[in-house]
Structure formats: structure tokens, C-alpha cells
Amino acid sequence: MSHRVVVVGAGFGGLFAIKALRRADVEITLINGTAYHLFQPLLYQVATGILSEGEVAPPIREVLRRQKNVDVRLGWVQDVDVERKVVSVAGPGIDYTVPYDTLIVAAGASQSYFGNDEFADHAPGMKSIDDALELRARIFGAFEVADLHTDPETIERWMTFVVVGAGPTGTEMAGQIAELAHRNLRGQFKHIDSRKARILLVDAVGAVLNTFGDQLSAKAEKQLDKLGVEVRTNTKVVAVDSTGIEVESNGRRERIPAMTKVWAAGVAAPPLAAKLAAATGAKTDRAGRIQVEPNTSLPGHPEIFALGDMMNLAGEDGKPLPGVAQVAIQSGRHAADQIKRRLAGKETGQPFRYFDKGSLATISRFSAVASIWKLRLSGFPAWVVWVAVHLFYLVGFKNRVTAVLHWFVSFLGRGRSERVATQQQAFARQAIRAYGDPWRRAENGEPARETVAEQAG
Amino acid sequence: MSHRVVVVGAGFGGLFAIKALRRADVEITLINGTAYHLFQPLLYQVATGILSEGEVAPPIREVLRRQKNVDVRLGWVQDVDVERKVVSVAGPGIDYTVPYDTLIVAAGASQSYFGNDEFADHAPGMKSIDDALELRARIFGAFEVADLHTDPETIERWMTFVVVGAGPTGTEMAGQIAELAHRNLRGQFKHIDSRKARILLVDAVGAVLNTFGDQLSAKAEKQLDKLGVEVRTNTKVVAVDSTGIEVESNGRRERIPAMTKVWAAGVAAPPLAAKLAAATGAKTDRAGRIQVEPNTSLPGHPEIFALGDMMNLAGEDGKPLPGVAQVAIQSGRHAADQIKRRLAGKETGQPFRYFDKGSLATISRFSAVASIWKLRLSGFPAWVVWVAVHLFYLVGFKNRVTAVLHWFVSFLGRGRSERVATQQQAFARQAIRAYGDPWRRAENGEPARETVAEQAG
Incomplete structure (x- = not known):
């Protein structure tokens, strides 16, 4: 055997x-x-309408279809x-x-809310396909709802977006929401100007992308500023509810009215x-x-x-x-x-040595920061590196081709190919709260006897 | 004004x-x-993993972006x-x-269950993007679950798919599930043979695609038979529950154990x-x-x-x-x-005259039936017409290009680009039952005060 x-x-x-x-x-x-591998670094592109779920989540059975010594089990x-x-x-x-x-x-x-799990209802994380689809519905939906209102405060609340966590995921999300507001959605609404959207990027640490080093942090902050993203570093989130977020900075507490919150801080x-x-x-x-x-x-x-x-x-x-x-x-x-x-009967115990190939984060189209070996790149050259690296690592040829096409659509054109809001994402959160999440229950050791399909029945 | x-x-x-x-x-x-136009004739391709949601549901604002005299409101x-x-x-x-x-x-x-609305929990309809995503999760999930079981009856129940309604949508769904089982998923499982899946197409009327005329009905039935789809005409659905379906034919009642049911019969x-x-x-x-x-x-x-x-x-x-x-x-x-x-001050009241350009339905890749003017086509020629017509009508150029690529992947290769199962679709149905669907409530005249985002909060 x-x-x-x-x-x-x-x-x-x-x-x-x-x-x-x-x-x-x-x-x-x-x-x-799940039955798929999730290419997590591109999840923010699903949340902002650039890529489809399939493009970042190929079925495991497809990825391993030529490898005969694996049995895949859900x-x-x-x-x-x-x-x-x-x-x-x-x-x-x-x-x-x-x-x-x-x-x-x-x-x-998984996402960590640092002990404030109730934040999850108001600020979805960025860990799963469901998270991304829910955020997609919330982000595009916010502009649709803002367009229906006449009260200036209400409109402002719907047009304010707060991203918590200024690591790569949060930075990329904030950048993409700004691109949406300033470029992709520009002129598509009769009653609001999408460019007036306010996008905030909040983090308790002192710099965006702080693991990239001071030089690239500064460059990223500058690029975000140019895009219209308000960067709030040294700022701690103390409360999140359905209509806003409360932050604390230098002992000063402030409430920011905002319907759309994204949680990209902390993992456990x-x-x-x-x-x-x-x-x-x-x-x-x-x-x-x-x-x-x-x-x-x-x-x-x-x-x-x-x-x-x-x-x-x-x-x-x-x-x-x-x-x-x-x-x-x-x-x-x-x-x-x-x-x-x-x-092979050889001795084991060789220590794992991590070879740091570098760090990459896109800020917007044509603009990124990259730290590769001793090289520090920013702007367009870093963006070219970003595209090349992601193409190389995107698992599954089929998805690679359509992903490139969707990038063309989004980066050269003004479109977003995937803007569908499913109505069920929002309900699901309520259901999970009411009935308990059978997957999570399973994860925590409780019996999970019913199937997903039976759950629905 | x-x-x-x-x-x-x-x-x-x-x-x-x-x-x-x-x-x-x-x-x-x-x-x-919703904020999108739904290209409903291709919804079955979302449900079976060929196309992404975005490819069949472009944002209304994108479709009408060059038309300045329209205000789009949700x-x-x-x-x-x-x-x-x-x-x-x-x-x-x-x-x-x-x-x-x-x-x-x-x-x-909307979908009609002919007064049996409780069927909806067990046999999702084919009317919305949420329907299609739920069916996608159920169909691909059924094979995953079957692969985990050892009891032959349980495996058979998970590998039996019943499509109710043999109009174009039901026929296309049945054909695609058969393609999945016999071609796309073949060899991807260790413990089951996906080709052993049983696919039934049930209708109370006497023929599949009965509006297409006797000649094409017969051709379609023959193509379905070749694909391995069991066609059950003159068969009425009398009960649907989580583990099966009950049908009646010539006064004989029969229970078909089947976890996955699709409702493509009846509209209201x-x-x-x-x-x-x-x-x-x-x-x-x-x-x-x-x-x-x-x-x-x-x-x-x-x-x-x-x-x-x-x-x-x-x-x-x-x-x-x-x-x-x-x-x-x-x-x-x-x-x-x-x-x-x-x-223009001209007289109105001119009667609407419908010009019947014909009917089209795909059975599987390279195989369709088409009735165009006096022409009756079937097999490959009909399929070529189908592709051409759908390309012509697919609204929005961006989606057309990637849709064609996905068709290449699915029809020439063996892949399905979009196989992601979102866990939330299944929960949502429970939530809607428990809390009521605010959209439907609105449709029925009840107040819908909360927003989707607030619902989630």
C-alpha cells in the first residue's frame, strides 16, 4: 500500500x-x-466587478485533473x-x-474582527467568494440607492465608503472603489455625480502597506491621494454599525456616516x-x-x-x-x-528557508508599488510587473484568457464586466445568524447532518 | 416640457x-x-457553468449609456x-x-408552480440570476456529495436530476446536465462515474418543444435520447419534496428519488x-x-x-x-x-403584427433544433444558426467577446469556466421564508422600508 x-x-x-x-x-x-481553489489575491477584483467568480476560483478537480494520485473530498x-x-x-x-x-x-x-464579531454584519470581510459577491452588491448598490435620494445627508452616507485595513487587500479595494467612482461610473447617473464619492482607508498602524518599507508606503500614499482616497493612518476603529463607523485618533473620537464598510484588517x-x-x-x-x-x-x-x-x-x-x-x-x-x-529513506528535518521574491500591490490601473529583491518600483513599471506575475500564477489556462480580456475591458476601456447584484447575499447573513452556519458549526465541532441542498429544502 | x-x-x-x-x-x-438587463434565454448556461452572471446580465446603465433621455431607477x-x-x-x-x-x-x-408554491423550496425556477446560481451550486454539488457516499441508493438519489417542463428552457437544461455528466465531469471523480447520472425531462404535454411542431419535437426527442436524457411526456408532477418527486402518468403514480430538481414549467x-x-x-x-x-x-x-x-x-x-x-x-x-x-400628431391605433422569425433551442453542443420561416433545421446546422442569433442579440460588446471564449471552452474543450458554488444561495431561501422577501413584499404592496444593505445589518 x-x-x-x-x-x-x-x-x-x-x-x-x-x-x-x-x-x-x-x-x-x-x-x-469548497470544491474550488480560491486565488485570494484577486478577490478584490471580484468585489469591484472586474473579474467573475470562476476566474479567481477554478474547480480543484480541474486544477488537478491530470494528477491521478489525488482524491478530492468536500x-x-x-x-x-x-x-x-x-x-x-x-x-x-x-x-x-x-x-x-x-x-x-x-x-x-479566516477574517478576524479582533473580538468584535458583530462588526461582520456591517463590514463584510474579504476572505471568500460570498464576501466578494456581497461587497459587489453593496458597492454598486450604494450608487444606485444614492441616486434615488434627495436628502443631502442621506446621499452622502450612501456615497461614503470606508475600507478598514491598509494592507495590500485594503489598499487595492480602496483604489478600485475610487476608480469606479471617478472613472467607470462617471456620467452613468442622472441625480448624483459618482465622482463626489468619498473613499476612506483607515488603519491603526502608521502607514499604508507598512510591510513594504517607508519608501513604497510613501509612494502608495501619494498615489492614493491622487486617486482621491483619504488615508487615515494611526486611526483605530472603535465601532461599526449599519449607518456608519466610529474611529479614534490621538484620543479624538469621530463618527463617519457611511453605509458601505469593508473589513480588510486582521486574520486568525x-x-x-x-x-x-x-x-x-x-x-x-x-x-x-x-x-x-x-x-x-x-x-x-x-x-x-x-x-x-x-x-x-x-x-x-x-x-x-x-x-x-x-x-x-x-x-x-x-x-x-x-x-x-x-x-526515499533519506534524513529529514531540513529547515524551511523562505525566499522572499518581493511584494506587489496595485493602487489603480497603470499604477502599483512593487518591491522585488533590492528593486523598489512604483507607478506604471510596477503595474506591468503586477500583470505579469498574476498572469503567471493564475491557475488554469481557460480562466487566464478571459481574465486578460476582462482586464482589457476594465483598464483600457471604462467598463466593469461583472456588476450583477444577487439579492440573496444580503439575506444569507440574516439566515446564518438565525439558524447558524452549518459550515461554521462543522468547523467548531458541532454535528452538520443536513446537506446544503437539504438546508434549502 | x-x-x-x-x-x-x-x-x-x-x-x-x-x-x-x-x-x-x-x-x-x-x-x-434590478440594476441589470437579464438575457433570459441564456440563463441555463449560467446554471450549468458555461457563462458568468455578467455575461448574461449587463448593467442597464451600460446598455443605455449613450442614450441621454433615460433616467434609470431601482x-x-x-x-x-x-x-x-x-x-x-x-x-x-x-x-x-x-x-x-x-x-x-x-x-x-415570474415562475408559476400552479398553486403549489411549496415546490419552490425543492425545485428552484429558472427566472433570475439567483435561481441560476442556486441551481449551479445544487447541480455541481450533487456530484461532489454523491462522491462522498457509499450507500448505492443514496448515491443514486444524488445522481438523479429531474427537469420539469419540456419547453426550450427545460430542454436546454436537461441537455446541458447530460453533457456535464457524460462529457465535462467524466473522470473527475474517484468513487462515482459521472456518466451514470440519470437525467429526466418531465412534462404534462405530449411532446418536448411542442410549440416547434411535430417534426422538430421528434428530432429533439431523438437527440435527447442519444444524450441519455429520459423523456417523460404526458407525465404530471403531483408532489415535490427534498429527496424526490412524484409523477403521474396514465393514472399510475410513481416516486422518483432525486435530490436535484429544476422547475422550468409555467409562468404567471x-x-x-x-x-x-x-x-x-x-x-x-x-x-x-x-x-x-x-x-x-x-x-x-x-x-x-x-x-x-x-x-x-x-x-x-x-x-x-x-x-x-x-x-x-x-x-x-x-x-x-x-x-x-x-x-407627431399622427393617428394611432395601428394593430401590432408579430413577425415570427422562428424558434430555436440547443439540445447539446453542436446540436439544436431550429424553425426559421418555412425552414426546419436540426443537428449541427441548427446549432450554427443558434450561435449566430445569440451572438447578434447578446447585448453589450464586452460580454459578447468573453461569452464566445467561454463557448469555445465549453463546446470545443471539456471545461466549464464557472463552477463556483456560493454557500449563501441555499441559506437565503430559508431566510426569505423566515423573514419574508422585501422585494416580493414590495411587489405585493407591503411596505419595504429597509434597504438591502440595512437588511443585512
Whole structure:
């Protein structure tokens, strides 16, 4: 019997680990809560009408269709029995277990509201396709509703957009909403001028894109300013409700009336991380990430690896590696490499060394900031690098071609191809609150007996 | 002051009426429940993963961006005061009124379950983008869930798909599900053979596509049979629940276990039709359509037109004109023409003459049936006509290009570009049942004070 590898999560970490095991004599079971891989760095383009869901979320079965040693299974991992080496899974309408010889845990991170989960109702996060579709409906809908009103205060409230979190996701969202208001939607309304929209980018830290270094932070801030985005750094969010947001800066509290809020601040490891840590005696950090050994395995459990956003591992500078795609991809490959060495009877334990290829963020069309090796680029050259890198990494050729076409439409033309508002996104949040989210329930260890289809019935 | 035209509905009827008034000295207000035009004949391609929502639903503001005499407003028309010539509208978070000199009512038709509204929970219709996304999640999800189960009966239940209604929409849906099972998904699952899926097409009438004539009905049935679709004509649906469907044929009742059901049978005019009929003294037919004058205006109200799916008007054969896109388009143009004549001081009342360009339905890739003038085509030639016609009518150039690319992917390759399942579609149905649908509430005359965004809050 082949060596059994169970991979939890079809993000960058899990997928690249699996691909690296393409020719290995292993039987892989991939367990994921959705049937698709999510290309998270482009999620903001779904939320702002540039790309379709399919373009950023190819089916896992398509991505791995040529790899015969993988069994793809839908479900949420509830728990891991590290003694018996079995994971228990809550799937749609069925609970099941999967035995492993090696376990790779790469379940990513979910949005964190820093203990204020009630903010989620008013400020959707940027973690899932559903988040993106809900934000798309809210953003485009806000202009439609503003156009119907006559009271200046009400119009202003609908035309104010607050993005919380000035990391790459938040910065890109703020930039795109500004582009929408100033360019794409310009002249499409009879009663409002979309260019009068107010877009704020708020963060408690002192600079936008603060991991990019002072030079690029300053450039990004300048580009945002030119786009009409109000940057509010050193500003903490203290309250969020349906009609506005309250911030605090230098001890001064201010209310900003705004119907549309986006939460792009803070992530936390899923509950599985804490369970795994408890079962193995590993430590977790404040964000819930598991402290791993230098080779990304768990202390005392060389057969269990934790990857990407779920791991806490110090980089060369002594600080924990950031939760970015490249860390996930490279740690996935490293874990696969460790497995192959073990199967070949070679010694394992080689430490994972992260090779920082750089950081990239678009501000608007034709304008980005990029930090590549020692190079610091901004403006158009950085944007060209951004396009090239994303084309290279967009998984699945089919989607790559239409994605490029949609980029042409959005960047050269004035259109947004995907502006549909589904009415159900908004209701769903109420339903989840009333009935509980069966997926989350599963994630937290409660039974999830009904299927999604049965739920609807 | 210009002549004020109010158009209710941005479907084919309303949109083509507006386009025909492009150069007229009129001020048009278009009121629609969504911000997009829905290209309904291609909705089944969204439900089966071929096209994205944006490709079949361009924003109204984009479609009409070069036409300066239109004001686009979001909302549901509640009522019409035919004496004061004012429509009252429930919009998102705001009720408002719009006065008119001429009123064009083209609000289309909604799904009818023939008095069994509880079927809707188990067998979503095919009328809206939300319907299509929910069906997409259910159809692709059914294969994922079947792959997790080991009990043969459970697997069979998940792999049985019943489409109710063998008109063009139902026939196309059944054909596409069969294509998915036999071609696109083949070999993508470890534990099931997707080709073993059972697809049934059920209708109470005696033939599929029965409005296409006996010859094409027979051809279509043969093509469906070749695809592996079980056609059950003369078969009435008597019950639908979460795990199956009950049918009756020749007095024999049979239960078909099936998790996935699609409702493509029956339409009814929206409540607005009855209100308008009551206010003007016009009659309605069994489907709720308004009996109009030969020029599509209402009896005694030459300033009010009812178009497309909302009107009952006899064609050359004495039977009411069918609820198809061409009838809507041509009646929209006719109403616009009547308005232009009136503004020019010319006599009006010219009867609307429907020019039947023919009927088209795809069965699968490379295979369709077409009835064009006296021509009866089937198989590949009919499919080529289908592609050409749909390209011509797909509104908005941007979407046309990517739609063609997606057709290439689906028809030449084996892929489906859009397979994302949003988890929220399923929950939403529960929420709507629990809280009531604010849009529908509005449609039925109940106050709709909260906005969609506030609903979510």
C-alpha cells in the first residue's frame, strides 16, 4: 500500500504541496470546504466587478485533473486523532474519517474582527467568494440607492465608503472603489455625480502597506491621494454599525456616516489550529497560528506539517513569516520535499528557508508599488510587473484568457464586466445568524447532518 | 416640457421600446427591480457553468449609456394611479412616485408552480440570476456529495436530476446536465462515474418543444435520447419534496428519488398586471396576462401599453402570442412607434403584427433544433444558426467577446469556466421564508422600508 498523505485545505499551500507530490508513490486525499481553489489575491477584483467568480476560483478537480494520485473530498476537518492517525471530517450530509501516514494542515486563515464579531454584519470581510459577491452588491448598490435620494445627508452616507485595513487587500479595494467612482461610473447617473464619492482607508498602524518599507508606503500614499482616497493612518476603529463607523485618533473620537464598510484588517487561524496544538502539545501565537519546527512539522510529530497562514515560523529577520501566497507555496513545496525524502529513506528535518521574491500591490490601473529583491518600483513599471506575475500564477489556462480580456475591458476601456447584484447575499447573513452556519458549526465541532441542498429544502 | 414616458421593466420589451425612442423628444424613466438587463434565454448556461452572471446580465446603465433621455431607477412598481397618471414605487429604502404622460408596462412573467408554491423550496425556477446560481451550486454539488457516499441508493438519489417542463428552457437544461455528466465531469471523480447520472425531462404535454411542431419535437426527442436524457411526456408532477418527486402518468403514480430538481414549467404575470387590469377595467387571462387592444394599449387608456409576457394578444392563428423574446422586442418597438406617431400628431391605433422569425433551442453542443420561416433545421446546422442569433442579440460588446471564449471552452474543450458554488444561495431561501422577501413584499404592496444593505445589518 502506498504512503497515505492527507492534505487539509486547497489554498496555495495545500495545492503546491500536492503538485510537488505528482510523481511520488503516495495516495493523497485532499479535504476542502469548497470544491474550488480560491486565488485570494484577486478577490478584490471580484468585489469591484472586474473579474467573475470562476476566474479567481477554478474547480480543484480541474486544477488537478491530470494528477491521478489525488482524491478530492468536500468537507471540514473536525478533529485529528494524532495517536490513531485519523482525521474526522464533517461533509455535506455525511461525517467521515480518513486515515493518514502523513498529514499536511494548510487550512489558511479566516477574517478576524479582533473580538468584535458583530462588526461582520456591517463590514463584510474579504476572505471568500460570498464576501466578494456581497461587497459587489453593496458597492454598486450604494450608487444606485444614492441616486434615488434627495436628502443631502442621506446621499452622502450612501456615497461614503470606508475600507478598514491598509494592507495590500485594503489598499487595492480602496483604489478600485475610487476608480469606479471617478472613472467607470462617471456620467452613468442622472441625480448624483459618482465622482463626489468619498473613499476612506483607515488603519491603526502608521502607514499604508507598512510591510513594504517607508519608501513604497510613501509612494502608495501619494498615489492614493491622487486617486482621491483619504488615508487615515494611526486611526483605530472603535465601532461599526449599519449607518456608519466610529474611529479614534490621538484620543479624538469621530463618527463617519457611511453605509458601505469593508473589513480588510486582521486574520486568525481557524479553530482546527488550536485543536491540533492541544493534541500535539504545540504552542500557538496570538493569531492562533501553530509554532512549528524549522522544517514546518509539529514538535514531536514529524508526520504532521502545518503550512502557510496556519504556521508561526521565524524568518531570517527573526520575525514570523508573513501570511502571503509565496510563504504558503514555498512551505507547501518544502513539506512535499520532506515527505519525498522520508519515502526515499533519506534524513529529514531540513529547515524551511523562505525566499522572499518581493511584494506587489496595485493602487489603480497603470499604477502599483512593487518591491522585488533590492528593486523598489512604483507607478506604471510596477503595474506591468503586477500583470505579469498574476498572469503567471493564475491557475488554469481557460480562466487566464478571459481574465486578460476582462482586464482589457476594465483598464483600457471604462467598463466593469461583472456588476450583477444577487439579492440573496444580503439575506444569507440574516439566515446564518438565525439558524447558524452549518459550515461554521462543522468547523467548531458541532454535528452538520443536513446537506446544503437539504438546508434549502 | 418633454413628453414623459415611464417604462416598467428592463427586459427585452422595455429595453427595445426605450431604444426605439432614442431620438424622440421624450423624457423616459425606466423602473426596474434590478440594476441589470437579464438575457433570459441564456440563463441555463449560467446554471450549468458555461457563462458568468455578467455575461448574461449587463448593467442597464451600460446598455443605455449613450442614450441621454433615460433616467434609470431601482425599484418595484406598487401601483398605478391611472387618473392622476402617477406610478408609485417601492425602492430600496425609499418609496417614491413618478408621473407619466405615457406608461409602458413590461414587467415580464415570474415562475408559476400552479398553486403549489411549496415546490419552490425543492425545485428552484429558472427566472433570475439567483435561481441560476442556486441551481449551479445544487447541480455541481450533487456530484461532489454523491462522491462522498457509499450507500448505492443514496448515491443514486444524488445522481438523479429531474427537469420539469419540456419547453426550450427545460430542454436546454436537461441537455446541458447530460453533457456535464457524460462529457465535462467524466473522470473527475474517484468513487462515482459521472456518466451514470440519470437525467429526466418531465412534462404534462405530449411532446418536448411542442410549440416547434411535430417534426422538430421528434428530432429533439431523438437527440435527447442519444444524450441519455429520459423523456417523460404526458407525465404530471403531483408532489415535490427534498429527496424526490412524484409523477403521474396514465393514472399510475410513481416516486422518483432525486435530490436535484429544476422547475422550468409555467409562468404567471406579476401582481402588477392584476392591479392595472382592475384600475382600467381590462380583462386578464388564466396566466394573469392583460387583454390588450390590437395596438398593445389598454382598453380606454391609449396612454398605457402592456408588452411582451404581460400582454394577452391574439396572433394570426387566433391563439395568444407566446411569451418569447421576439414578441417582447417587437411589441416594445410597436409601442414606441405609437408614441412617436402621437407626438407627431399622427393617428394611432395601428394593430401590432408579430413577425415570427422562428424558434430555436440547443439540445447539446453542436446540436439544436431550429424553425426559421418555412425552414426546419436540426443537428449541427441548427446549432450554427443558434450561435449566430445569440451572438447578434447578446447585448453589450464586452460580454459578447468573453461569452464566445467561454463557448469555445465549453463546446470545443471539456471545461466549464464557472463552477463556483456560493454557500449563501441555499441559506437565503430559508431566510426569505423566515423573514419574508422585501422585494416580493414590495411587489405585493407591503411596505419595504429597509434597504438591502440595512437588511443585512
